[in-house]
Amino acid sequence: xxxxxxxxxxxxxxxxxxxxxxxxxxxxxxxxxxxxxxxxxxxxxxxxxxxxxxxxxxxxxxxxxxxxxxxxxxxxxxxxxxx
Amino acid sequence: xxxxxxxxxxxxxxxxxxxxxxxxxxxxxxxxxxxxxxxxxxxxxxxxxxxxxxxxxxxxxxxxxxxxxxxxxxxxxxxxxxxxxxxxxxxxxxxxxxxxxxxxxxxxxxxxxxxxxxxxxxxxxxxxxxxxxxxxxxxxxxxxxxxxxxxxxxxxxxxxxxxxxxxxxxxxxxxxxxxxxxxxxxxxxxxxxxxxxxxxxxxxxxxxxxxxxxxxxxxxxxx
Numbered sequence: 001x002x003x004x005x006x007x008x009x010x011x012x013x014x015x016x017x018x019x020x021x022x023x024x025x026x027x028x029x030x031x032x033x034x035x036x037x038x039x040x041x042x043x044x045x046x047x048x049x050x051x052x053x054x055x056x057x058x059x060x061x062x063x064x065x066x067x068x069x070x071x072x073x074x075x076x077x078x079x080x081x082x083x
Numbered sequence: 084x085x086x087x088x089x090x091x092x093x094x095x096x097x098x099x100x101x102x103x104x105x106x107x108x109x110x111x112x113x114x115x116x117x118x119x120x121x122x123x124x125x126x127x128x129x130x131x132x133x134x135x136x137x138x139x140x141x142x143x144x145x146x147x148x149x150x151x152x153x154x155x156x157x158x159x160x161x162x163x164x165x166x167x168x169x170x171x172x173x174x175x176x177x178x179x180x181x182x183x184x185x186x187x188x189x190x191x192x193x194x195x196x197x198x199x200x201x202x203x204x205x206x207x208x209x210x211x212x213x214x215x216x217x218x219x220x221x222x223x224x225x226x227x228x229x230x231x232x233x234x235x236x237x238x239x240x241x242x243x244x245x246x247x248x249x250x251x252x253x254x255x256x257x258x259x260x261x262x263x264x265x266x267x268x269x270x271x272x273x274x275x276x277x278x279x280x281x282x283x284x285x286x287x288x289x290x291x292x293x294x295x296x297x298x299x300x301x302x303x304x305x306x
Contacts, residue, residue, distance in 0.1 A: 002179050076089055
């Protein structure tokens with residue numbers, strides 16, 4: 001859970017206060033040797049990303065070899081039309 | 084409506100690791116060895132620290148940072164055994180200490196006049212394994228009431244630790260606990276783990292533990 005909180009903190013800061021409610025997906029890269037049970041992390045993130053300041057974001061865990069644990073990207077629906 | 088992608092590419096532990104580096108720098112500048120004591124709740128780490136402070140308080144200058152989810156009970160217990168500083172961190176629900184909390188606690192500790200710093204982490208064998216506090220070494224404590232397979236169930240904690248203490252060995256005659264099997268399990272996940280066997284209650288094994296701490300203080304590092 002502590003890692004899920006940290007991921008949410010990073011997402012919140014990266015999006016900024018105006019856009020945090022517009023996050024629809026948080027991409028997290030998780031290494032096979034990161035010492036993390038991905039299903040547990042995904043569950044914690046699903047709970048946290050549905051609570052304020054988030055609205056209805058979902059986590060997407062991207063598995064890879066190694067011990068990486070990184071917030072990779074955010075997808076934000078900012079309500080503006082396509083460029 | 085457009086969904087836009089924001090590249091982040093930030094290590095989850097980046098900020099904590101940066102602050103842990105600062106803790107390490109400050110401890111290194113004053114040559115203070117810091118041991119991060121990690122365990123499940125109820126392994127006896129507070130009593131082990133109480134006995135340690137009693138035994139070594141006259142010869143080593145020791146400071147303690149305690150982490151508790153709620154209450155300052157552990158800090159209050161430890162403060163009865165030392166005139167040196169016991170700095171309590173109440174995490175208010177968080178299941179681990181982080182480097183920012185330790186860095187803040189260091190502000191209140193007279194590091195140039197400290198030989199040894201103990202960080203008594205929150206009782207939890209999962210989350211504290213992921214958080215570098217800037218310590219010299221982690222010491223994993225578990226007790227004979229917990230089962231021999233604890234190291235296999237929580238491998239990351241035992242991989243991250245340089246030392247292990249098997250505590251409450253006074254109960255061995257009354258429990259179906261195989262001490263050698265526990266050590267084998269621990270060394271399966273970390274072959275370099277150095278073991279201590281203690282009973283904080285009866286004092287058994289404490290002299291070896293205290294000799295190790297004297298060596299840490301002498302070297303200003305973990306041997």
